[in-house]
Amino acid sequence: MARIRLQSVSKAYGGGQAAVTDLTLDIADREFVVLLGPSGCGKSTTLNMVAGLEEITRGTLLFDDEVMNHTPAHKRDVAMVFQSYALYPHKSVFENIAFGLRMRRVPEAELTRRVHDAAERLEITHLLQRRPSQLSGGQRQRVALGRAMVRQPAVFLMDEPLSNLDASLRIAMRAQIRHLHAEMRTTFLYVTHDQAEALTLADRIVLMRDGVVQQLGTPHDIYERPRNMFVAAFLGSPAINFLDGQLSTESDAPCFRRGELSITLPPGIAATATRDIVLGLRAEDVGPVQDGFPVLRGMVDTAMPTGSDQFLGLKVGGNDVFVRVGKDSAVREGETISLGLNPARLHVFDKASGLSLLHGHS
Amino acid sequence: MTIVVNTPSRPLLPIVVRGCGLAVASLLLLFYLLAPVAWLASSSLQTGREIVSVPPHWIPDHPTLRNFKAIFSAIPGLGASEAPAPDGTNSGGFIPSTAGNLLPAMLNSLIVASIVVLLNLIVGVPAAYAIAKIRFRGRNLALYTVLATRVIPDIALVVPFFLVVRKLGLLDSLTSLIVTYLAITVPFSVFVLASTFEQLPDDLDRAARVDGCSRSQVLLRIFLPLARPALVAVGLFAFLASWNEFLLALMFTQTAASQTLPIIVAAFTSDFTVSFSFLNAAGVLAVLPPAILAVVFERYIVSGLTAGAVKG
Numbered sequence: 001m002a003r004i005r006l007q008s009v010s011k012a013y014g015g016g017q018a019a020v021t022d023l024t025l026d027i028a029d030r031e032f033v034v035l036l037g038p039s040g041c042g043k044s045t046t047l048n049m050v051a052g053l054e055e056i057t058r059g060t061l062l063f064d065d066e067v068m069n070h071t072p073a074h075k076r077d078v079a080m081v082f083q084s085y086a087l088y089p090h091k092s093v094f095e096n097i098a099f100g101l102r103m104r105r106v107p108e109a110e111l112t113r114r115v116h117d118a119a120e121r122l123e124i125t126h127l128l129q130r131r132p133s134q135l136s137g138g139q140r141q142r143v144a145l146g147r148a149m150v151r152q153p154a155v156f157l158m159d160e161p162l163s164n165l166d167a168s169l170r171i172a173m174r175a176q177i178r179h180l181h182a183e184m185r186t187t188f189l190y191v192t193h194d195q196a197e198a199l200t201l202a203d204r205i206v207l208m209r210d211g212v213v214q215q216l217g218t219p220h221d222i223y224e225r226p227r228n229m230f231v232a233a234f235l236g237s238p239a240i241n242f243l244d245g246q247l248s249t250e251s252d253a254p255c256f257r258r259g260e261l262s263i264t265l266p267p268g269i270a271a272t273a274t275r276d277i278v279l280g281l282r283a284e285d286v287g288p289v290q291d292g293f294p295v296l297r298g299m300v301d302t303a304m305p306t307g308s309d310q311f312l313g314l315k316v317g318g319n320d321v322f323v324r325v326g327k328d329s330a331v332r333e334g335e336t337i338s339l340g341l342n343p344a345r346l347h348v349f350d351k352a353s354g355l356s357l358l359h360g361h362s
Numbered sequence: 363m364t365i366v367v368n369t370p371s372r373p374l375l376p377i378v379v380r381g382c383g384l385a386v387a388s389l390l391l392l393f394y395l396l397a398p399v400a401w402l403a404s405s406s407l408q409t410g411r412e413i414v415s416v417p418p419h420w421i422p423d424h425p426t427l428r429n430f431k432a433i434f435s436a437i438p439g440l441g442a443s444e445a446p447a448p449d450g451t452n453s454g455g456f457i458p459s460t461a462g463n464l465l466p467a468m469l470n471s472l473i474v475a476s477i478v479v480l481l482n483l484i485v486g487v488p489a490a491y492a493i494a495k496i497r498f499r500g501r502n503l504a505l506y507t508v509l510a511t512r513v514i515p516d517i518a519l520v521v522p523f524f525l526v527v528r529k530l531g532l533l534d535s536l537t538s539l540i541v542t543y544l545a546i547t548v549p550f551s552v553f554v555l556a557s558t559f560e561q562l563p564d565d566l567d568r569a570a571r572v573d574g575c576s577r578s579q580v581l582l583r584i585f586l587p588l589a590r591p592a593l594v595a596v597g598l599f600a601f602l603a604s605w606n607e608f609l610l611a612l613m614f615t616q617t618a619a620s621q622t623l624p625i626i627v628a629a630f631t632s633d634f635t636v637s638f639s640f641l642n643a644a645g646v647l648a649v650l651p652p653a654i655l656a657v658v659f660e661r662y663i664v665s666g667l668t669a670g671a672v673k674g
Contacts, residue, residue, distance in 0.1 A: 014499070053568050073571040074579075080572040086565035090587045103574030147573070157572075 002063045002077070002154040002187055003029045004050060009059030011045050011211075019045040020211045023059070032181050032188040034202035036195065038234070042211035043191045044159055050189060051157050052076045063154065074103070076155075079148035083160040085140045087132035087147075093119075094128040097146045104151075118146040138169050145177075149184065156181075158190045162197060174200050195235050199223065207231055229354040232280050232347055238311065241321045243279040244351065256348070259317045263294040266343040269357050277357065280347030283311065283324040286339040294341045296321070300333050312337075399649070406430070406643040413638045429643030436462035458630045458637060463618045464644055467626035472651065474536055474622060475604035478543045482551045482600040483593065485544070490555030491581050495567050505556065508549045516546065516609060524613050538614040539622065543607060547600040554599075558592035559585055594662040602652055623648050 004027040011020040020042040027033050035043035048054040049061065052073030061068045068076060079100065087096050094115055101111045119125045122142040132140055141161065148156060161177075162170045178201060181188050192198055198205050199219040207214045207222060207230075214234075215227045226232035232240045245258030247269070256263040256279045263279065281296075289295055298314030298321060305311075310329055314321045314337075323339060331337055348357045400420070405413045407425040492498070493505050523542050532538040562585060570580040586593065608624040615621045627644050630637070 048568075051568075051572055053571065072576070073568075074574045074576055078572060080569065082565045082569055084563060084565045086563060086569035088566065088570070088584055099570075100573035103579070147569075151573075 003027065004155060004187060004189065005060075005062040006046070006050075007060040007062070009046075009049065009061060010057050011042070011049060011054060012057045018211050020049070023211075023213060025206060025213075025216070027187060027189065029187055030185055032190065032201060032203045034198040034205050035189065035191045035208060036193070036198040036202075036205050036234075037208035037214075038193060040210075041208040043193075043206075043208050045211075046208075047080075047157055047159055047189060047191045050155065051078050051080050077153050078155040078157055079151040079153035080157040080159065081144045081148050081161040083163055085132075085144040085164075087140055087143055089132050091131075092128065093124065093130050093132070093135070093143050096132065096143055097128075097150055100147060100151045114150045114152075115146075118150045121149070122146050137164055137166075138173075141165060141173065145180070149180065152184070152186075154186060156184065156186050156188045158188070160192055161190075163192070163194070170197075177201060195237070199235070207234060225356070225358070226280075226347060227356055229278060229280070229349045232349070232356075236282055238283050238322050238324075240347070241281045241283070241319075241323075242349075243281065243316070243319055243321070245277060245279060246275045247277045247348075248275075258319075261296075261317050263296070263341060263346070264343060265346060265348055266358070269348060276351040278349040278351050278354075280349060281321065281323075281341070282345070282347075283322050285342060285345040286323045286325070287342070289338050289340040294343060296339045296341055297336060298339075299336045300331050303331055303333055402642050402645045402649070405639060406646045408639055410637060410639045413642075429639050430647075432461060432640060433464050433643060433647065436464070458640060460618075460626060460629055461640065463621065463626050463629075464623075464647070466618055467621050467623045468647065470536060470620060471605055471623040474539045474543065475601045477540050478547060478604040479597045479600045481540070481544055482547055482596060485548055486551035486555050486596065487586070487593075488578075488581065489552045491559055491577075491585060493552070493556045494559035494562075495564065496577070505553075508552050511545070512549045519545075520609060520613055523610065527614055533614055534616045534620050535614075536620050539604075539607075539611055539620070542610050542614070543600075543604045546607075547603050551596040551600060554596050555589065555592055558589045562588055590662050594659045598652075598655060598659060601655060605648075605652055 004025075006023050006025040009020060009023045009025075010018065012018045023042075023046060025033075035046055037043045045054060049056050052068070052071060052075075056069050063076070088099065091099065097115045097118060098111055101114060106114070115128070116125065119128055122145060124139060124142050124146065127135060127139060127143070132143065135143065141164070144161065148158075158177075162173050165173060174197060177190075181201075190198075190201060202219055204217060205219055205222050206216050209230055215222050215231045217225075222231060223235050226235065229242065233242070243256075243258060243261075245256050245261070247265075248255040248257045248262075253267060254265045254269045256265055256277065258279075286296065296314075296316060298316040300312050301315050301320070302313040303310065304313070305327060308327060310325050310327050310331075312323050312325055312331060314323060325331070325339075349355060350357055401418075404420055404422060406429055407427070408419065408422045409424070409426060409428065412419055412422060412424065489504075489508070493501055519542075523545075527533055527538040527542070530538075532541070566584055566588075567580055570584045571577075575583060606624060607622070608628070611622045611625050612628075615625060618626075627641070627648060630641050630644065
């Protein structure tokens with residue numbers, strides 16, 4: 001159990017390229033924080049710095065109130081699950097799980113008990129005598145989890161632990177990891193590039209890009225109030241639609257204009273010098289036309305039923321817009337339809353800076 | 363109506379011809395490689411007269427352990443035991459005057475080779491691990507510097523080595539051989555071990571460190587067991603290189619106190635007569651230790667130990 005604080009932490013490699021720039025993060029004890037971002041965004045580097053596997057170039061790392069910058073990995077009370085699992089191929093499953101305990105000179109009886117407990121929880125007791133090469137991907141993954149669990153560490157680190165599993169197993173394991181967090185009652189720091197994983201698991205998400213934090217907040221915050229276009233585009237499936245246009249303040253309410261399209265925006269747009277703005281519209285934020293609400297008209301280019309839902313590719317004034325409609329909606333390709341928009345659910349960005357213009361986003 | 367399509371099977375004849383060709387070629391190669399060894403072993407059990415008989419006897423008519431007895435009964439350091447064998451002076455059955463030096467020389471060779479193997483591993487393993495798994499400034503430079511020493515042929519090193527060894531007062535000592543053999547074998551060991559460690563996933567290194575291993579514990583507990591085939595290969599190489607080395611040993615050793623097996627065996631031909639039977643018995647003894655080592659460690663020289671380490 002530990003509170004982890006990163007204070008203006010930076011990591012630069014020999015060639016001067018920065019992997020992480022000025023990262024400040026305060027992770028409460030027992031919190032589940034997910035570092036999210038595309039590959040190369042510095043999330044794994046951050047995790048490795050917390051683990052002690054990478055040196056910190058600048059800044060301070062604290063566990064509770066203790067500076068950890070120069071404490072080697074084996075003296076930090078952390079456990080880590082790797083994307084590749086990194087099981088010791090020459091050791092049995094039992095010895096793999098027990099290894100961390102052996103290194104810490106845990107008495108044999110206690111060690112055996114803890115390994116068996118973990119194995120039972122993960123349902124791998126029958127595999128304890130096998131070698132890693134005799135296991136399936138999912139089983140290896142459990143062994144890797146078990147190896148970290150038995151340590152009962154102060155900080156539990158996971159580096160894309162589910163990316164090598166197939167889709168259905170991945171979803172099942174998400175639930176298991178949530179349970180694990182609840183039971184272990186320790187601080188979790190989890191790295192992934194999978195937004196669904198992040199949204200499901202995290203108490204808070206740190207969304208990173210090119211070594212810089214883009215937004216830090218609860219999954220709900222980050223999804224509903226993205227600070228910039230990158231955050232808006234990274235979260236959500238299908239991806240958010242962006243429409244370029246102009247901000248018009250001629251009437252009393254601010255308005256998004258693009259050719260014939262005119263959409264009344266929610267009040268409270270930040271004062272901005274620019275008139276070039278980008279409207280962000282999530283696929284699910286359309287509905288039936290309602291009085292007083294802005295309307296989006298477009299020609300149906302493609303209709304894609306997915307079973308539980310139906311997605312439409314619309315042509316709106318030369319732009320492609322992807323929306324979700326009910327599965328019962330009987331729309332044919334080539335038709336022109338009108339959809340209602342909820343101004344409260346629209347996102348507005350400054351085109352030049354990419355930052356959100358809605359209040360309370362930054 | 364069904365249409366039967368005969369899939370054209372591959373013509374049989376070329377396959378047979380190819381198989382036979384390969385078999386014949388393999389047999390020829392085997393004969394080329396093994397016949398000298400077989401003759402060495404066979405003739406070590408023959409008398410001098412039988413060896414030179416025409417046609418040669420691959421299987422001795424009268425196998426005798428006389429040659430081996432001579433080796434094991436000769437008294438070390440006693441030079442004047444050059445005695446004709448009982449079957450006559452013309453038989454070529456002389457026991458060379460230096461026969462008694464053979465066993466001490468073997469012991470010298472064994473000491474030198476074992477220490478060279480040991481030091482190779484002690485020096486090579488940490489060096490290779492550092493080069494393979496620790497990111498430090500000058501890592502590549504270190505590797506290339508180590509390798510560059512192997513670009514220079516041994517013959518060019520003989521004189522400088524000799525001068526250094528003489529200055530250090532190490533002439534005619536086993537130490538001189540150990541030091542120079544290390545210079546020759548360590549770069550190769552570091553190179554082989556570094557590429558082996560490099561192939562082991564970085565995540566294993568990191569997992570072990572998070573699990574509570576210091577760098578040296580990672581090396582001892584994780585990497586060494588996994589690199590066993592390479593360790594055996596490196597050890598065998600160092601052993602053979604030291605066991606067989608002739609040129610440097612010829613330069614640095616002068617007396618039986620430090621002479622190694624190749625020097626002593628070579629000296630057997632510098633007597634007035636060459637006793638092929640005795641020479642071949644000595645040859646058999648010289649071949650035995652490396653052969654035994656190869657057989658003992660053969661089962662370790664298999665890879666595939668890393669299977670299952672990472673996602674498969």
